[in-house]
Amino acid sequence: MTIDRVIKKFIDNNPTSDPEILRLAYDFAAEAHRGQFRKSGEPYIIHPLYVAYLLAEMKADLATITAGILHDVPEDTERTLEDLKKEFGTEVANLVKGITKLGKIKYRGLERYRENLKKMFLAMAMDVRVIFIKFCDRLHNMRTLDYLPEEKQQRIAKETLEIYAPIAGILGIWRLKWQLEDLCFKYLYPEEYHKLEYEYEVEQKAERNDFFNTIKKNITPILKDQKIQNEIEVRFKHLYSIYQKMKSKDRRFDEIYDVFALRIIVQDVNDCYKVLGIIHTIWKPRPNRFKDYIAVPKPNGYRSLHTTVFGPEGKPVEFQIRTKEMHEESIYGLAAHWHYKAKRQESTDHQPAWIKEIIDIQKEFSNTNDFVHKIQLDVFHNRIFVLSPKGDAIELPEGATTIDYAYAIHTKVGNSAVRAIVNEKICRLDQELKNSDVVEIITEKNKIHPNKDWLKFVKTKRARDAIKQHAKKSPFESIKKYIPGIRNK
Ligand code: MN
Numbered sequence: 001m002t003i004d005r006v007i008k009k010f011i012d013n014n015p016t017s018d019p020e021i022l023r024l025a026y027d028f029a030a031e032a033h034r035g036q037f038r039k040s041g042e043p044y045i046i047h048p049l050y051v052a053y054l055l056a057e058m059k060a061d062l063a064t065i066t067a068g069i070l071h072d073v074p075e076d077t078e079r080t081l082e083d084l085k086k087e088f089g090t091e092v093a094n095l096v097k098g099i100t101k102l103g104k105i106k107y108r109g110l111e112r113y114r115e116n117l118k119k120m121f122l123a124m125a126m127d128v129r130v131i132f133i134k135f136c137d138r139l140h141n142m143r144t145l146d147y148l149p150e151e152k153q154q155r156i157a158k159e160t161l162e163i164y165a166p167i168a169g170i171l172g173i174w175r176l177k178w179q180l181e182d183l184c185f186k187y188l189y190p191e192e193y194h195k196l197e198y199e200y201e202v203e204q205k206a207e208r209n210d211f212f213n214t215i216k217k218n219i220t221p222i223l224k225d226q227k228i229q230n231e232i233e234v235r236f237k238h239l240y241s242i243y244q245k246m247k248s249k250d251r252r253f254d255e256i257y258d259v260f261a262l263r264i265i266v267q268d269v270n271d272c273y274k275v276l277g278i279i280h281t282i283w284k285p286r287p288n289r290f291k292d293y294i295a296v297p298k299p300n301g302y303r304s305l306h307t308t309v310f311g312p313e314g315k316p317v318e319f320q321i322r323t324k325e326m327h328e329e330s331i332y333g334l335a336a337h338w339h340y341k342a343k344r345q346e347s348t349d350h351q352p353a354w355i356k357e358i359i360d361i362q363k364e365f366s367n368t369n370d371f372v373h374k375i376q377l378d379v380f381h382n383r384i385f386v387l388s389p390k391g392d393a394i395e396l397p398e399g400a401t402t403i404d405y406a407y408a409i410h411t412k413v414g415n416s417a418v419r420a421i422v423n424e425k426i427c428r429l430d431q432e433l434k435n436s437d438v439v440e441i442i443t444e445k446n447k448i449h450p451n452k453d454w455l456k457f458v459k460t461k462r463a464r465d466a467i468k469q470h471a472k473k474s475p476f477e478s479i480k481k482y483i484p485g486i487r488n489k
Contacts, residue, residue, distance in 0.1 A: 031074050
């Protein structure tokens with residue numbers, strides 16, 4: 001991978017933009033990472049370049065690709081976020097900051113799955129582009145997983161399969177989801193993976209190609225006659241989804257007929273339905289296998305017509321019919337959406353509700369702080385997420401203080417809290433927390449009772465209840481009823 005390839009890819013999608021900043025970022029990152037190497041033995045800079053390239057492929061904007069090149073600089077080199085801000089401006093620095101923060105979140109098994117999802121959303125609320133950089137970072141790390149010790153391979157593959165791949169699905173970035181899943185599959189179930197791969201790549205390849213050529217020969221002349229401009233591509237289901245299907249339906253590989261699909265990409269929605277009609281006149285449709293995701297898109301915004309017909313030799317074949325725009329969206333998800341948005345205003349009706357909300361809000365606010373605040377209110381319903389120094393995300397109501405956080409961790413931590421450190425700075429216990437603050441509570445072993453004054457500022461029921469309860473139990477509380485004059489105060 002070279003910076004020239006990254007720049008070329010970017011120019012392909014943005015012919016009028018000036019890519020100079022990419023070269024500057026490269027010089028900066030290459031210098032910062034000088035002398036560092038990946039486990040593969042390659043110079044470290046190859047990794048961020050790959051990430052930037054993947055981002056350019058997804059048609060990310062200039063700031064995102066720049067941040068991709070710089071994404072490991074603050075964490076792994078002498079250069080700081082401040083340096084990045086000076087050299088490349090606030091937008092790029094903030095994206096890198098988001099990545100660095102996301103990197104601090106640790107994975108601790110399936111039971112934290114939901115929590116981790118939330119963490120990703122938290123990052124997204126700050127800027128969705130952060131998630132795209134993180135995904136590309138993960139994809140390249142998965143592709144170079146061979147060089148890590150086996151234990152680490154397993155952990156990373158599991159984390160990717162349980163967290164990253166589903167989120168890619170939620171965001172509608174199918175290509176990324178498939179790539180990640182197949183890579184995970186290879187590391188988590190090597191035997192099954194290699195068996196399927198062999199059947200798929202070796203045993204059935206020639207036969208399969210013949211079959212699809214026959215279909216193409218049948219349909220292409222008719223489409224030409226009808227003057228329907230089209231591209232046809234053969235789409236294979238990715239190995240992991242075949243494996244899952246075989247497992248859930250207890251079938252053999254050659255019994256899974258919708259492993260392959262023919263994708264027909266046309267100019268407009270009208271042509272989609274025309275092509276559907278043509279297919280159904282050539283081959284008999286299988287009952288109950290027609291889905292109109294154009295009229296009724298999937299919840300994640302996916303649009304296409306799907307139909308399965310009895311093709312040549314009576315073998316079932318799935319067709320997916322869609323416009324070019326739908327096609328790009330299905331590959332790049334939200335990223336494609338931005339690309340189109342930049343080109344022209346278009347309806348966002350087929351986006352999932354919460355993504356639509358985020359996009360709408362993002363449009364409304366140019367100022368990032370306002371944006372984050374609005375997201376808090378509208379999407380997260382007045383909840384904030386703060387992080388423990390170990391990377392656990394703690395959900396709190398807006399306005400919560402360090403004491404609420406302490407009690408959210410554990411009653412003991414709350415009771416014995418004496419000081420709080422927020423984002424590496426010592427602060428007051430009544431300090432209000434903001435989204436993505438990193439909070440640490442200093443406790444004192446001998447202090448086992450909370451301060452009643454805390455009731456004046458805590459926001460959570462949990463903290464309030466605990467403080468009241470312990471205040472009752474305090475020796476002073478229990479003796480004061482015997483002290484005349486205090487009791488009725
Ligand atoms: Mn990285």
